[in-house]
Every structure is written in C-alpha cells, then in structure tokens.
Amino acid sequence: MIEFQEALAFVLGNSNEYGEVSIPLHKANGRVLAENVFADRDFPPFNRATKDGIALNYHGISKGISKFKIQAIAPAGTPQLTLNDNTSCIEVMTGAVLPKNSDTVVMYEHITIQDGFAALTKPIIKGQNIHSKGTDEQEGALILKKGLRIAAAEIGILASVGKSTILVKKNPKVCLVSTGNELVNVDETPKPHQIRKSNSYTLEAGLLDKGISPDTIHIADDKIDTMNALTTIMSENDVVLLSGGVSKGKYDYLPEVFLELGITKIFHKVKQRPGKPFWFGKHQATQTTIFGFPGNPGSTFANFYVYFLPWLNKSLGLQNHEINVILEEEFENTTDLTRFIRAKAILKSSKIVANLIHSNGSGDLTSLTKSNGFIKLAPNRAYKIGQEVVFIPTKRIV
Numbered sequence: 001m002i003e004f005q006e007a008l009a010f011v012l013g014n015s016n017e018y019g020e021v022s023i024p025l026h027k028a029n030g031r032v033l034a035e036n037v038f039a040d041r042d043f044p045p046f047n048r049a050t051k052d053g054i055a056l057n058y059h060g061i062s063k064g065i066s067k068f069k070i071q072a073i074a075p076a077g078t079p080q081l082t083l084n085d086n087t088s089c090i091e092v093m094t095g096a097v098l099p100k101n102s103d104t105v106v107m108y109e110h111i112t113i114q115d116g117f118a119a120l121t122k123p124i125i126k127g128q129n130i131h132s133k134g135t136d137e138q139e140g141a142l143i144l145k146k147g148l149r150i151a152a153a154e155i156g157i158l159a160s161v162g163k164s165t166i167l168v169k170k171n172p173k174v175c176l177v178s179t180g181n182e183l184v185n186v187d188e189t190p191k192p193h194q195i196r197k198s199n200s201y202t203l204e205a206g207l208l209d210k211g212i213s214p215d216t217i218h219i220a221d222d223k224i225d226t227m228n229a230l231t232t233i234m235s236e237n238d239v240v241l242l243s244g245g246v247s248k249g250k251y252d253y254l255p256e257v258f259l260e261l262g263i264t265k266i267f268h269k270v271k272q273r274p275g276k277p278f279w280f281g282k283h284q285a286t287q288t289t290i291f292g293f294p295g296n297p298g299s300t301f302a303n304f305y306v307y308f309l310p311w312l313n314k315s316l317g318l319q320n321h322e323i324n325v326i327l328e329e330e331f332e333n334t335t336d337l338t339r340f341i342r343a344k345a346i347l348k349s350s351k352i353v354a355n356l357i358h359s360n361g362s363g364d365l366t367s368l369t370k371s372n373g374f375i376k377l378a379p380n381r382a383y384k385i386g387q388e389v390v391f392i393p394t395k396r397i398v
Contacts, residue, residue: 001269001276004338010266011280011307014289015314018170018238025158028150030211031168032316037144040161042134046080047098051129053091054111054118055102058126060086067119074099089118098130105129147317169316172238172289174207174214176200177229179245179254180295181221198365199243199293199300206304210312214241221245223253230261234288241308244295246279254292255279263290271379272338275299278307297365302340302374305394325354325375325391332382339379342371345397354391372397 002010020034049055056068068089074081076095083090083101090099098105107129110122137143144157150168158166178200184190186197200216207214215237219229226245233240245254246268255268258281265281272278277299279292291308293300310320325345333339342357354375359367372395383389 004272007270021170022165028166034169035167039137039141043136048131049092049096049105051107053107054089055092055099056089057086058104171212174239175233175237176214176216177242178218234286239289242292243300246292247277275303323391324388325352333377336379339377340374343375
C-alpha cells in the first residue's frame with residue numbers, strides 16, 4: 001500500500017498524448033484547442049452603432065444646432081451611407097455601420113422626432129454610442145491560444161473568424177466497465193439482494209462533461225468472462241475505467257485477471273479513504289491505461305475526480321489547479337490515511353468557505369448530491385476553524 005501523493009505521482013507520470021484531429025465547429029464545445037487562432041479582420045470590422053437612434057456630426061452640435069433633418073435610415077447589415085452635412089442626421093440601428101462623416105450616435109430615448117426632424121432632449125458627448133473599428137482586436141492578432149478548453153465564448157469567437165472546422169486535441173477512447181452479479185439495469189426492479197447500476201452512469205456523466213462519449217459494458221463475476229471481455233476492450237480502447245472487483249472478496253477477480261492478461265501493475269491500494277483498493281496499471285502491448293476503482297459509489301466518485309480527471313488534464317495539456325478553501329468547522333483526521341471528505345463550498349464575503357457533509361461511508365450515494373467537492377485532509381492531523389485546506393470540486397461553486 002502506498003501513500004496518496006506517491007499514487008497521484010504515478011498516475012500523472014503515466015499520462016499519454018493521443019494526437020490531434022480536425023472536427024466541425026458545432027462539435028468543438030468542451031474540447032481542447034490544438035491550434036492558435038488569429039483575427040482574420042479587425043474586431044469590430046467597422047465603426048458600429050451600439051444603440052438604436054441617430055448618427056450625426058458633433059460639429060453641428062458645437063455650432064448650437066439641436067434639431068437635425070433626417071436624411072435616411074441605416075439598418076444593420078447594409079453598406080455604409082454618407083452623411084450630407086452637419087445639419088442632417090441618419091437613423092441607425094444597433095450594429096449598423098456608422099455613416100461616413102458622422103462621429104456621434106444619439107439613442108432614440110434622448111431625441112424627439114417630428115416632421116422629419118430629430119430634436120435633441122439630452123446633453124450629448126462627442127463619440128458616444130460607437131464601437132470603434134479594431135478596438136477589441138486588430139487583424140492578425142492572436143485571439144485564442146492553443147491549449148485552452150473550448151467553451152461557449154470560444155465557440156462564438158471561432159465562428160466570428162470563420163473557423164468552420166477546428167484542430168483539437170484528440171480525446172482518448174474510453175470504455176466504462178461495471179462488475180458484479182448484484183447489479184441490475186436501471187429499468188429493472190431489483191430483488192432484495194440486488195441494486196441498480198449507478199457507477200457507470202456517474203462516470204459516463206463525468207466524461208460527457210469533458211467531451212468524451214464512452215462505451216459501457218457490464219461483466220458478471222466470472223473469471224473467464226472477465227478475461228475474454230477485457231481482452232477485447234483493451235484492443236479497442238485507450239483507457240478502461242472499471243468499478244468493482246479490485247478488493248479482497250473471493251469474487252474480486254480483477255487483480256488476478258490483470259496479471260494473467262499481462263497488464264503491468266503500477267500500484268494496488270492507496271493509504272486513503274474512500275477508495276483505498278484503487279488499482280492502477282498499463283497494458284504494454286496495447287498501451288491501454290487501466291483505472292480499477294472500488295465498487296462503492298463514493299469510492300468510485302472520489303477516485304474519478306482525484307485521479308482520473310488530473311490524468312486526463314495532463315494528457316490533454318491542461319493545467320491542474322488546486323483550490324484552497326477555508327474550513328468553517330473543526331475536523332481531526334485520526335487515521336494514517338489521506339481523507340477525502342465530502343464538503344459544500346460557497347463564496348462568502350469574497351472568500352470561499354467550506355462545511356463538511358457528513359455521510360454514512362463510501363456506500364452513501366445520496367450525500368454526494370449535497371456536496372460540491374472533497375476536502376483533502378492529511379493523515380494524523382487536526383484542522384481548526386479558519387484553516388485553509390485543498391478542495392477538489394465536483395460541481396461549480398456558487
């Protein structure tokens with residue numbers, strides 16, 4: 001059995017790169033950008049009106065003119081018009097090209113219109129309500145740097161520069177494997193000695209959140225079936241995430257099967273709670289990485305966030321950022337294990353504070369919904385109110 005920090009170092013030391021792939025823009029959300037993206041034109045590409053109203057030349061106002069003849073209307077999406085003189089104005093819509101010879105936009109709320117004339121009703125500042133050409137970014141500027149995870153804002157920028165296809169880091173192909181005779185499908189009514197599958201759905205949701213759509217399979221507690229299934233799975237996948245079958249039970253065949261299939265064991269069992277029986281290794285022939293998580297829901301859930309996501313981030317070239325939170329209650333870890341305690345972190349008075357969520361052990365699935373992460377606590381250590389600790393988020397902190 002090894003210490004947690006040693007286990008994490010082994011996992012991160014066995015990260016892999018899976019290359020790059022071009023994908024359609026509409027499939028890029030959540031993926032990791034693998035190319036630098038430059039502005040193909042100025043942002044914005046023209047001086048644009050930011051309000052519905054009138055465009056005029058401020059020189060007329062400085063000469064004491066407060067009533068302007070409406071010359072024309074400029075909707076968004078039409079070519080640039082030209083203002084005739086300082087006594088005239090052009091009605092402009094939000095997003096329209098600012099007319100030539102104009103330098104100020106007055107919103108409709110600050111004018112009155114009657115008999116073809118627009119009269120000012122509020123003081124005006126020269127240059128107001130105009131988004132000037134190139135003030136966001138200039139043509140050729142680096143606007144998205146490779147290595148970032150693409151989200152909604154980045155999708156909008158990629159569309160704006162005409163990137164209908166985009167180069168991204170290739171995600172590993174992942175298979176989720178649930179094990180155990182006690183598990184039945186979600187749509188079945190379990191017998192008194194059975195439970196419905198949940199771990200595979202939990203892991204699948206976590207992977208989908210990172211843009212990975214995994215295959216899923218269930219294997220009964222049979223050694224031959226397990227060997228045959230894993231042989232096929234490893235030949236088709238880069239990563240296998242298993243839940244169950246790695247503890248000390250007489251039907252926990254996985255460690256024995258891994259050995260017989262030639263999978264190199266990097267470690268088995270970590271001084272931590274939950275998730276102590278965690279098995280990690282690699283099949284050298286197929287280069288498949290194996291994460292064998294304990295079957296208890298809390299153990300599987302914790303190890304996914306503590307180990308797999310940092311491994312995935314490193315494989316994709318992303319940084320792993322630890323969050324520090326402030327404890328609002330005391331806790332003493334009297335064991336020689338690294339503890340991952342369910343907690344609820346919130347933003348309070350400009351600081352992130354956390355309270356512990358008490359559970360009935362690693363089999364308690366419902367208490368996970370009350371938390372948004374795990375607090376990491378060192379072995380044999382007491383923690384006081386106000387002390388900073390590492391927090392591993394599983395949900396957004398609000």
